[in-house]
Amino acid sequence: MxxxxxxxxxxxPAPAPGTAPQxxxxxxxxxxxxxxxxxxxxxxxxxxxxxxxxxxxxxxxxxxxxxxxxxxxxxxxxxxxxxxxxxxxxxxxxxxxxxxxxxxxxxxxxxxxxxxxxxxxxxxxxxxxxxxxxxxxxxxxxxxxxxxxxxxxxxxxxxxxxxxxxxxxxxxxxxxxxxxxxxxxxxxxxxxxxxxxxxxxxLPEDASPDAQIASSFGRAAVRREGIDVTLVAYGPSVDVAMQAASAAMGSGWSVEVVDLRTLVPFDDQTVVASVRKTGRCVVVHEAQGFAGVGAEIAARVQERAFHSLHAPVLRVAGLDIPYPPPKLEHLHLPGVERVLDAIARLQWDDQADALHLPESSPACDSPASDSKGGAA
The missing domain is CATH 3.40.50.970 (Thiamin diphosphate (ThDP)-binding fold, Pyr/PP domains)
Incomplete structure (x- = not known):
């Protein structure tokens, strides 16, 4: 045809030459x-x-x-x-x-x-x-x-x-x-x-049938630079991560946001470089957490940047349930508050997080920290 x-x-329609991007x-x-x-x-x-x-x-x-x-x-x-x-x-x-x-x-x-x-x-x-x-x-x-x-x-x-x-x-x-x-x-x-x-x-300025599309597969994008913690996200969760990064400034956290763009091929280089810089990582996605993409990302980060991490890699994900009715959707999807809560649990005071230990554990007898990332 x-x-x-x-x-x-x-x-x-294609924009006229010299006009603002559409x-x-x-x-x-x-x-x-x-x-x-x-x-x-x-x-x-x-x-x-x-x-x-x-x-x-x-x-x-x-x-x-x-x-x-x-x-x-x-x-x-x-x-x-x-x-x-x-x-x-x-x-x-x-x-x-x-x-x-x-x-x-x-x-x-x-x-x-x-x-x-x-x-x-x-x-x-x-x-x-x-x-x-x-x-x-x-x-x-x-x-x-x-x-x-x-x-x-x-x-x-x-x-x-x-x-x-x-x-x-x-x-x-x-x-x-x-x-x-x-x-x-x-x-x-x-x-x-x-x-x-x-x-x-x-749209890209050169969007046209004849455009030479540069390869972006396997190349993540740093959407926001920071020095304290890396948020890794993709698709609909990137916007949530960006909002959380802005809100985190109020608590004194400088947050870097990495948009994966492609899950396969995966850009280990960009993600690991960011985590080595910040020392902390939170993965955000809507899918249920168990056996999700976030688990793979957490494993890859810890295998490649373990000695740069100040805290375990955390995940903020959908609940491990079938997709809920519309009125409950907001409780299922990761939001800004859940991301900020994960950031706060990244052991900013270098104290062991003892919340998961039995009450009889000696670690639970240590004074609770008043800092923003403590075990209190």
Missing amino acids: TVTAAAHDGGI QVTMSGAINRALRDAMTADTDVVVFGEDVGTLGGVFRVTDGIARDFGPDRCFDTPLAEAGIVGFAVGMAMAGFRPVIEMQFDAFAFPAFEQIASHVAKMRNRTQGRVNLPIVIRIPFAGGIGGVEHHCDSSEAYYAHTPGLKVVTPATVEDAYTLLREAINDPDPVIFMEPKRLYWSKGS
Whole structure:
């Protein structure tokens, strides 16, 4: 199919030279990235549940089917395993499928296809067959959804060898990381924070079909510099970490915030360099804590920066429960107060934290500290 300039009528127009950067929503940035990728490469196709005429339940693909035609953007049956299986066949035939799982937990029926075929095809064929598939998954909470409409499933994908796992926290990253994901020769799980779809920011100045996208996979970003403690976060939790860092100034803590951007590949270098500087680390994510991504991050930090740590690595995560009803969501999701509480428990006075010990323990007989991080 030949795509002309008219293909962008329903999208975000390029700014005039010399004008201020455009303020767009994250959903708009993803829409623009899809359009630019489809214009640059006619092998890029977009499909999934309601992504065509409706433009997706979050309107991320709004106007794409109209502007590029039904052979480039089309709806599928409500069968996630079939959607992924179809993408595998298209990728083997030379296309670059970009598919959408309507909600995070809707992807679970497709997990056998993802784990058994999408992730393993390159290894199975000794490198002869690669699958350039992008699986877009709206994930995490913050929208008052219920059960399978709000979930944080990133640990499943990060634990599956053969997949790259990406989650943007800014508008600019949503555009550049998706463009890079579509260009990647291997499968990418692109996890889009639902609560950030309506957040606003600037597109890259060179956003266009011909843009040369610099590699950002495996490169974390330091969003805020500090010297006392490192907050490691990704996706929707980056904003929480930034708010907590600002609030921590009132207690005299200088907080550094690291946005991972990609969970796989993982940027050990940036995270470890930050922790070696600050000596303390808290990992923040919405998914339940047990066996979550935060546990892997904590292990990697302690394996690589143990002698620089002044306190154990702590985690602030969702509760170890199924996703709660909308009215209880705020109790489940990590917030600023929970992050500040974790920072306060980082043994600022170098006293042993005896709160977890039995009352009969000699350590509990020591005077409680009045400092902001003590065991009182």
